[in-house]
Amino acid sequence: MSAASRGTVRVRNGGVVALGALPPLEPDEFRAVCGVALTAGGRLVALPAFALGTDDGRDVFAVIANDDESELTVTRTRLARGAGFDALTPEFPEAQAFERELFEDHGIIPVGHPWLKPLRQAHLKTDAAQHTFFSVDGDGIHEVAVGPVHAGVIEPGHFRFQCAGEDVLHLEIHLGYQHRGAERLLVLGSPARRIAVAESIAGDTAVGHALAYAHVIESLAGVRPPLAAQTIRGLALELERVANHVGDLGALANDVAFLPAAAWFGRLRGEFLNLLMALSGNRYGRGLVVTGGVRFGLPSDMRQAFTAKLAETEADLRATAETLFSSPSVSSRFEQTGVVSDATAEDLGLVGVVARASHVARDARRDHPIGIYRFVHIPLALAETGDVMARAVVRWIEVQRSLTFLREQIAELAEGPLRTPSTAADSFAPDSLAVALIEGWRGEIAHVAATNGSGDLRGYKVVDPSFHNWFGLAMALRDNAISDFPLCNKSFNLSYAGHDL
Amino acid sequence: MLDILQARWRQGFRTVLLPVTQDAFPDRFRGRPIIDSTKCVDGCRACVDACPTGAITITAPAPATAPATATAPVSTSAPANRVTLDLGKCIFCPACVEACPTGAITYTRDHRLAARTRDDLRITNAEAPKIAALDAAMRKLLGRALRLRQVSAGGCNGCEAELVALGNVVFDMSRFGIQFVASPRHADGIVITGPVTHNMRQALIETYEATPAPRIVIAVGACAISQGAFASESGPVSGIPPEIPVDLFIPGCPPHPLTVLDGLLRMLGRNES
Numbered sequence: 001m002s003a004a005s006r007g008t009v010r011v012r013n014g015g016v017v018a019l020g021a022l023p024p025l026e027p028d029e030f031r032a033v034c035g036v037a038l039t040a041g042g043r044l045v046a047l048p049a050f051a052l053g054t055d056d057g058r059d060v061f062a063v064i065a066n067d068d069e070s071e072l073t074v075t076r077t078r079l080a081r082g083a084g085f086d087a088l089t090p091e092f093p094e095a096q097a098f099e100r101e102l103f104e105d106h107g108i109i110p111v112g113h114p115w116l117k118p119l120r121q122a123h124l125k126t127d128a129a130q131h132t133f134f135s136v137d138g139d140g141i142h143e144v145a146v147g148p149v150h151a152g153v154i155e156p157g158h159f160r161f162q163c164a165g166e167d168v169l170h171l172e173i174h175l176g177y178q179h180r181g182a183e184r185l186l187v188l189g190s191p192a193r194r195i196a197v198a199e200s201i202a203g204d205t206a207v208g209h210a211l212a213y214a215h216v217i218e219s220l221a222g223v224r225p226p227l228a229a230q231t232i233r234g235l236a237l238e239l240e241r242v243a244n245h246v247g248d249l250g251a252l253a254n255d256v257a258f259l260p261a262a263a264w265f266g267r268l269r270g271e272f273l274n275l276l277m278a279l280s281g282n283r284y285g286r287g288l289v290v291t292g293g294v295r296f297g298l299p300s301d302m303r304q305a306f307t308a309k310l311a312e313t314e315a316d317l318r319a320t321a322e323t324l325f326s327s328p329s330v331s332s333r334f335e336q337t338g339v340v341s342d343a344t345a346e347d348l349g350l351v352g353v354v355a356r357a358s359h360v361a362r363d364a365r366r367d368h369p370i371g372i373y374r375f376v377h378i379p380l381a382l383a384e385t386g387d388v389m390a391r392a393v394v395r396w397i398e399v400q401r402s403l404t405f406l407r408e409q410i411a412e413l414a415e416g417p418l419r420t421p422s423t424a425a426d427s428f429a430p431d432s433l434a435v436a437l438i439e440g441w442r443g444e445i446a447h448v449a450a451t452n453g454s455g456d457l458r459g460y461k462v463v464d465p466s467f468h469n470w471f472g473l474a475m476a477l478r479d480n481a482i483s484d485f486p487l488c489n490k491s492f493n494l495s496y497a498g499h500d501l
Numbered sequence: 502m503l504d505i506l507q508a509r510w511r512q513g514f515r516t517v518l519l520p521v522t523q524d525a526f527p528d529r530f531r532g533r534p535i536i537d538s539t540k541c542v543d544g545c546r547a548c549v550d551a552c553p554t555g556a557i558t559i560t561a562p563a564p565a566t567a568p569a570t571a572t573a574p575v576s577t578s579a580p581a582n583r584v585t586l587d588l589g590k591c592i593f594c595p596a597c598v599e600a601c602p603t604g605a606i607t608y609t610r611d612h613r614l615a616a617r618t619r620d621d622l623r624i625t626n627a628e629a630p631k632i633a634a635l636d637a638a639m640r641k642l643l644g645r646a647l648r649l650r651q652v653s654a655g656g657c658n659g660c661e662a663e664l665v666a667l668g669n670v671v672f673d674m675s676r677f678g679i680q681f682v683a684s685p686r687h688a689d690g691i692v693i694t695g696p697v698t699h700n701m702r703q704a705l706i707e708t709y710e711a712t713p714a715p716r717i718v719i720a721v722g723a724c725a726i727s728q729g730a731f732a733s734e735s736g737p738v739s740g741i742p743p744e745i746p747v748d749l750f751i752p753g754c755p756p757h758p759l760t761v762l763d764g765l766l767r768m769l770g771r772n773e774s
Contacts, residue, residue: 121700148704151683153651153664156701177700180655181736188733192553192596196730203659203755247662260505266669267515274527281529281608284659286754287594295595296529319508326504497657500698 007033008075011435013368015072016219019052019431019450022076024059027085030077037064037073038092043349043362045072045437045446047098049079049106050459052452056081058106059459063435063448067367072435084109094349097467120176120500134172136162141169144482148177155496163482171477171485173470178500186213186449186460191291191426199286201462202498207233207240207276208440209462209498210289212447215370215436217291220428220451225371228416229293231409234372236276236285236294238402241441243272245353245395245402246317248493252392253324255487256333261324268320271313275306293419303410310410314403321396334389338476338488341386350472352443352465353398354492357383357390364439378405391491430455440465442495464498516673519766521759523610531593531608532757534586535627540605541582548584551600554723554730556590559583588614588622588630589726592754614752615764622726622750634770635748639715643689644769646678649719650688650712654705655695655731655738659755660722664692672758679765685709690717690748696728696738709745717748717768721761726750 007025009017025033038044042064049058057080064073077085087110088095097119099110104118135143142163148156158174185197198213199206211233218225225233250265273283280288280296288294298306324330340350345358355362363380365373381397383390433450443465450459473492477485517525526532541559548557560583584605597606616622616630624630634640653661667674668681682688685708697705709718720741723729731738741747751764766772 148701149652149685149708153653153661153681155653155656155658155661156704177698177704178653178655178695179698179700180696180731180738181733182731184736185731185733190553192551192594193730196553196592196594200657200659200724200730200754203657204662206659260509263670264508264512266666267512267671270666270669270671277530278527279529281527281531281595282593282754283663283757284755286592287531295599316512319511323505323508495658497655500700 005033005036008037008073010071010073012071013364013370013435013437014215014219015435016429017074017433019076019433022074024076024078027077027079027083030060030062030075031085031088033075034062034064034088035091037066037075038088041068042066042073044088044092044094044098045444046435046448046461046463047095047102048448048459048461049102049108050450052450052458058108059450060102060108061433061448063446065368065437067362070368072368074433074435079108081107082109084111086111087113089113093347094468096471118176120179133160133174134162134170136169138164140164157496159485161477161482161485166481166483168477168480168482168485171474173474175470175496175499178497180497180501182501183460183462186462187457195290201501202464202466202495203284204244205240205440205442205445205464205495205498207236207285207289208438208445211237211371212436212438212445214289214291215438216434216447216449219434219436220432220449220457221291221426222429223292223420225293225420226417228297228414229418230371231413232294232297232418233289234376235298235406235409236279236288237438237440238405239272239276239279240285242399242402242406243269243276244441245399246272248395248490249321249324249392251490251493252334252388252487253330255490256330258324258327258330261320264316264320268313268317271309275309278302278306290419292421293417295418297418298410298413303413306410307407310403310406317399325396331389333487334392335385335387337388337484338480338491339385339387340472340476344475345386345472348471348475349468351468352439353391353394354469354472355443356381357394358386359384362444364437364444368437370436370438372409376405376409378402388487388491428455428457442466442493443469462501464495466494466496466499469494470499515670516676517671517759519762521612525759526610526612530610531595533588533611533614533629534591534606534608536584536586536625537605537627538582538584538625540603541584542603543582545602547600547602548597548606551596553594553596554590554592554727554732556587557597558585558587560585583625585623585625587727588616588624588752589619589750590723590729591752592723592729612757612760613763614756614760615767616750617748617768619726619747619750622752632764632767635717635768639717640770642715643717644771647765647769648680648682648687648689649692650685650690650708651681651692651694652705652708653694654701654725655698656722656724657695660694660725663755663758663761664694664721666758667761672762674762677766677771685711686713688712688716690719692719692721693725693741694721696724696731697740697742699737699739702739702742706742706745718745719749719751719765720747721751722756723752723754726752729754
């Protein structure tokens, strides 16, 4: 924790802010401090509001990442329901969803926000003004509505296209169907329940969210997991990344009807899930991460089996990727489809694969290393064109780099204890706020947790990478044919449950 | 084209042939748990307290002798507690196994978990849940061609991903004549995942109603069966509405694709294949 300008505290990823050292600013001062940090190259990571006091007021925190300095700036204000501050969104579009959330969940008013449409409860509200869809009028303009129940086996969401013929003028993405009250359970649940909920925020990212949860809880409890556990966590996170990226490459192949690669990638994805199952007992790595470490290690006979399986699978993967990327019919569908410019990616604060495919160099493993990533660096993968091809290529490069990481770390795995005594992680520092960023396979996962004066957990905020990126998908569709929507959607592959919480 | 054929040759034949045994799963795989109540220590509730979803209940046996007084030691010869584990609530985490001081609960690698009634999911010993096939008329209708519409109603994409995996070359559900279809109008039944959020309740009911009768309903995963990790008294989830009767429960978090396939095939009376 280092001192910065008045009313802010700077911490590293996984750090704890003593709230006594961070008195609330006046709302307009809070807005000004956020504006300065965001203008100076900062990036909005979270904007949570917690009821930490005894009254109905909310402590609103802004967590802003300074990627170049590997630091997070935290600032704070206090607002009652119905009060507010000048919205950040007109100047910093990346804040749009965060400010809508503040309004929807806490009644805090970002003054001058262009459209405070609820993010998660829109279709239950009776207020017609909040309920409407953006629409386009004119000759030959038509509207296509899809969802919430889609044609495939996929989570629910509603998509509203404004089209001129085949071309999409605008896509509005209307979510909230998956809202399960996850953050509430992360505050109120027993420790065993909380980690089960964290693993289910997005079931395809069970390891990523469990790690973010474990890091904030460990920070609040002052617990540090043993080194061997940090390595196992890294192995699981990279296995999760490889499995999902490989699955996505198969799904992309399927959406352009290139069925050989679709079938083979589909099988190969399972090989990595099966390695996670051999490690943790579950194909998605559930049950592996505990606060204070991990439950399972890799004894030497398993290390040998993993190494052999990885080598065999990598050879099959290379042959499949070669088939995919050398096919002209695939290239003609992937290239220049669903382009997101680097300027748009920056403005919207996109993260993860999607940002890197638009040449926005951000990766929490590099910028805010935590756990094993402090000792082992995985080179960042960047592409320039921002299209479906770029998002496919970034995934393929990341698969290869994660495989290298897996090979090396399995070979060098240190013996040693895997977890600290389980009771140590149950008592928290009072009046504290902890932040953890994990680069999941989709992108940056942020968890923020805060305690009150008695050391009780009183606030928990989850920011799935999808929360940043859904608007990027809407922008990618502009001036594309509506028939390319499935392909564009697959190239983002965002989480509905992770957004809706 | 030759390259594609060469790559295809390299991939080989990858489909899992049924039936599979426990050896198909790794040592740490958490399949059907078994309970040995005779190992329980009187008064111990460690597993009940450790379980994140309240899946375990202990009913003390009726005292065989006069109740012990406050100062007298509890008789060690009394009949054991009766431990009941609800597979519909279980998320197959290791918490109870870790908490148990005597090893009375263990996970086997048996992937077969499905049951036809909610009550059959409550197990008390080492036996697998019972499962009866559909009646002859339904088997005649659906036994060789079953088309299902999937509805995710708050699912985290864990169960959904495993249902998608059923279509890949490894599990290849379509070899049994079972497929997911795009419209409930084309379906013989629906597969529900997720704890049924308030925001999906109406869409779920409408999808069910749009499916022509006779139709079957399959609940996949702890959330759909019991709301799983999201069960709470005042949360925004409420489970499958009573007007949608469930014909098959497939526990898990998420269930392994082979667990789903086993449940479907046994419901169709095709476990012999």
